[in-house]
Amino acid sequence: MNYDFAVIGGGIAGLTAALILARRGLRVALVEKGERTATLVRGFERRGLRFDTGFHYAGGLAPGDILDRFCQYLGIAEKLSPQPLNADAYDTLRCLQPEFEFRFPSGREPLRQRLHATFPREGGAIDAYLLEIDRAVAAFPYMSLEAAQPPELAESPTLQQVLDRLTGDRRLQMVLSIHTFLHGVAPAQIPFPLHAMVVGPYYRTAHTLQGGGASLADAFDGELARLGVDTFCGEGVEAILLASDRVSGLRLTGGRTLACNGCIATLHPRQLLDLVPDPVFRPAYRRRLHSLEETPSACFRFGAGPEPPSGLGDGNFFLLPTVEACSRLEEMDLAPGPLYVTGAPSIKSGCQPGGYLSIFPIGTRMLGPARKGDGRRDAAYTLEKGRLEQKMRDKMLLFFPQWGDDWSEAATPHTLCDYGHSPAGSLYGVKHRVGQTNPQARTRLPGLWLAGQATAAPGVLGAIISAFLACGEIVGHEKLRQELQACR
Amino acid sequence: MTDQQIIERINTSLAEEFELDLQDMTSEANLFTDLGLDSLDLVDLVIVLEGAFGFKIREQETVRQIRTLEDIHRFVIDKKRSLERTA
Numbered sequence: 341m342n343y344d345f346a347v348i349g350g351g352i353a354g355l356t357a358a359l360i361l362a363r364r365g366l367r368v369a370l371v372e373k374g375e376r377t378a379t380l381v382r383g384f385e386r387r388g389l390r391f392d393t394g395f396h397y398a399g400g401l402a403p404g405d406i407l408d409r410f411c412q413y414l415g416i417a418e419k420l421s422p423q424p425l426n427a428d429a430y431d432t433l434r435c436l437q438p439e440f441e442f443r444f445p446s447g448r449e450p451l452r453q454r455l456h457a458t459f460p461r462e463g464g465a466i467d468a469y470l471l472e473i474d475r476a477v478a479a480f481p482y483m484s485l486e487a488a489q490p491p492e493l494a495e496s497p498t499l500q501q502v503l504d505r506l507t508g509d510r511r512l513q514m515v516l517s518i519h520t521f522l523h524g525v526a527p528a529q530i531p532f533p534l535h536a537m538v539v540g541p542y543y544r545t546a547h548t549l550q551g552g553g554a555s556l557a558d559a560f561d562g563e564l565a566r567l568g569v570d571t572f573c574g575e576g577v578e579a580i581l582l583a584s585d586r587v588s589g590l591r592l593t594g595g596r597t598l599a600c601n602g603c604i605a606t607l608h609p610r611q612l613l614d615l616v617p618d619p620v621f622r623p624a625y626r627r628r629l630h631s632l633e634e635t636p637s638a639c640f641r642f643g644a645g646p647e648p649p650s651g652l653g654d655g656n657f658f659l660l661p662t663v664e665a666c667s668r669l670e671e672m673d674l675a676p677g678p679l680y681v682t683g684a685p686s687i688k689s690g691c692q693p694g695g696y697l698s699i700f701p702i703g704t705r706m707l708g709p710a711r712k713g714d715g716r717r718d719a720a721y722t723l724e725k726g727r728l729e730q731k732m733r734d735k736m737l738l739f740f741p742q743w744g745d746d747w748s749e750a751a752t753p754h755t756l757c758d759y760g761h762s763p764a765g766s767l768y769g770v771k772h773r774v775g776q777t778n779p780q781a782r783t784r785l786p787g788l789w790l791a792g793q794a795t796a797a798p799g800v801l802g803a804i805i806s807a808f809l810a811c812g813e814i815v816g817h818e819k820l821r822q823e824l825q826a827c828r
Numbered sequence: 829m830t831d832q833q834i835i836e837r838i839n840t841s842l843a844e845e846f847e848l849d850l851q852d853m854t855s856e857a858n859l860f861t862d863l864g865l866d867s868l869d870l871v872d873l874v875i876v877l878e879g880a881f882g883f884k885i886r887e888q889e890t891v892r893q894i895r896t897l898e899d900i901h902r903f904v905i906d907k908k909r910s911l912e913r914t915a
């Protein structure tokens with residue numbers, strides 16, 4: 341069997357790319373190293389509760405909005421049930437020093453009004469900020485169907501520069517920076533257009549999915565099967581094969597080879613380097629991909645208690661020890677950074693939170709090896725993990741003194757490495773930051789295109805857009821845009 | 829650094845980072861038709877030059893107009909001299 345295209349990596353970007361190509365009648369193969377597609381977003385079950393991992397909530401899922409339109413196009417919208425989060429407080433920001441709380445209401449206008457009410461002297465700054473977000477979103481390709489070129493991020497101001505220009509109010513800056521958590525890059529590093537692209541849709545609406553991230557993965561799987569995409573799971577790609585200086589196939593770890601005329605690689609850029617024979621990419625490109633900085637990793641704590649804090653059923657908490665916490669996502673200690681807490685619904689009754697999951701960002705490479713050469717747990721790692729568990733518990737108690745657990749478990753950056761097959765266990769792969777040039781869809785190897793969160797932007801939406809940017813290079817952006825237009 | 833030293837540093841960095849043959853690297857050599865670079869390589873070209881000379885290159889428009897090796901030489905020499913003047 342000779343495939344028209346083979347897609348490397350079955351995360352959201354790879355699944356999207358496979359569907360875009362397959363619905364045009366192309367013969368497509370998808371290869372995923374993990375046992376199933378989209379392991380990152382599937383989440384897991386414990387004691388009758390569903391814990392989501394790589395997908396908790398998204399903006400743009402209201403009917404006709406950006407993410408909904410992509411889902412329509414991909415043929416998965418009907419299988420998804422978006423649930424609006426609490427319209428009065430889909431996210432609650434709570435800061436300890438100074439003591440301060442802000443609840444994000446759904447919708448741009450309600451948000452604007454609440455910001456005005458909370459910061460009565462900053463009306464001009466608030467309106468200007470929201471307008472700049474709208475403008476940047478409208479200039480981002482595929483976020484708006486009119487925009488053609490990706491923004492020149494190297495020349496963009498950072499979020500911090502924009503905020504400093506607009507306001508000196510530290511609390512307002514904190515409120516407008518809290519969603520840096522959703523791309524993992526501090527305000528002083530994130531190019532404003534990228535920040536806008538990630539947070540803009542959340543400012544309009546915030547939804548979760550009934551059935552969580554697993555329902556998204558299942559919807560993709562169903563559509564892939566319907567369109568006859570051959571999916572190979574549990575076998576990683578070991579090498580991209582060339583013939584006459586262009587892509588001719590893939591060799592999988594099991595020894596199997598797949599012949600194809602073209603390939604879209606969605607894995608981490610550093611992992612890509614291992615698959616491509618040495619002289620193909622120039623040393624300068626290899627070095628660039630190799631030295632891309634990672635977003636932070638994280639520690640996780642999840643469990644259930646007799647009384648989960650009210651608000652967790654249909655909203656999330658962002659908890660900050662200090663007003664600067666958003667700038668401290670990469671500390672090697674758990675104390676200074678922000679913390680995110682979300683509910684875990686019980687599988688039987690659907691939405692009511694029976695439990696919680698909390699995410700504590702931490703710098704990458706902070707833990708020693710989890711296992712020794714013989715595969716057994718390393719004693720130093722076990723000790724360190726115990727210490728981290730205690731710190732996580734202490735930090736949660738700072739914000740919720742009444743917190744009590746019936747049971748709890750913890751996970752470390754190692755879990756993220758293993759579970760997401762990611763080299764550094766970072767939350768969102770490599771950073772998109774000022775001063776760093778990430779790879780784009782086109783490569784110098786004929787027949788090879790790149791997609792994935794490293795190329796366009798992180799998040800489910802960023803991964804989907806990355807696939808459109810790559811497929812647009814193949815089938816023509818104009819054509820894809822016209823087809824998307826028809827999905828309104 | 830003399831102009832000649834700057835040119836040498838440019839040429840050796842580019843030879844190494846883009847696997848070019850120093851012998852082909854005459855000043856008139858066209859980056860695209862003679863040396864086989866393509867538009868995608870321009871991003872890395874900028875990064876290599878920034879690394880070799882320790883300055884940031886923000887002149888996107890000028891970079892887009894670069895065609896020959898000499899264009900690069902001239903661009904870097906001008907930039908270095910103007911930085912020296914303001915330093």
Ligand SMILES: Cc1cc2nc3c(=O)[nH]c(=O)nc-3n(C[C@H](O)[C@H](O)[C@H](O)COP(=O)(O)OP(=O)(O)OC[C@H]3O[C@@H](n4cnc5c(N)ncnc54)[C@H](O)[C@@H]3O)c2cc1C
Nearest residue numbers: 349351352353373394396397576577761792793799800803
């Ligand atoms: C804790 C957490 C919470 C998050 N919450 C949200 C959220 O609420 N909303 C949101 O929008 N986003 C969220 N995200 C981000 C979002 O999940 C990611 O940005 C997105 O899923 C990335 O998709 P991707 O396809 O680019 O990458 P990945 O999902 O990493 O896909 C790459 C795939 O390639 C596979 N692979 C690696 N090597 C090989 C090989 N050699 N051969 C074959 N396959 C290989 C990997 O196994 C992996 O499946 C969250 C992320 C994390 C970690």
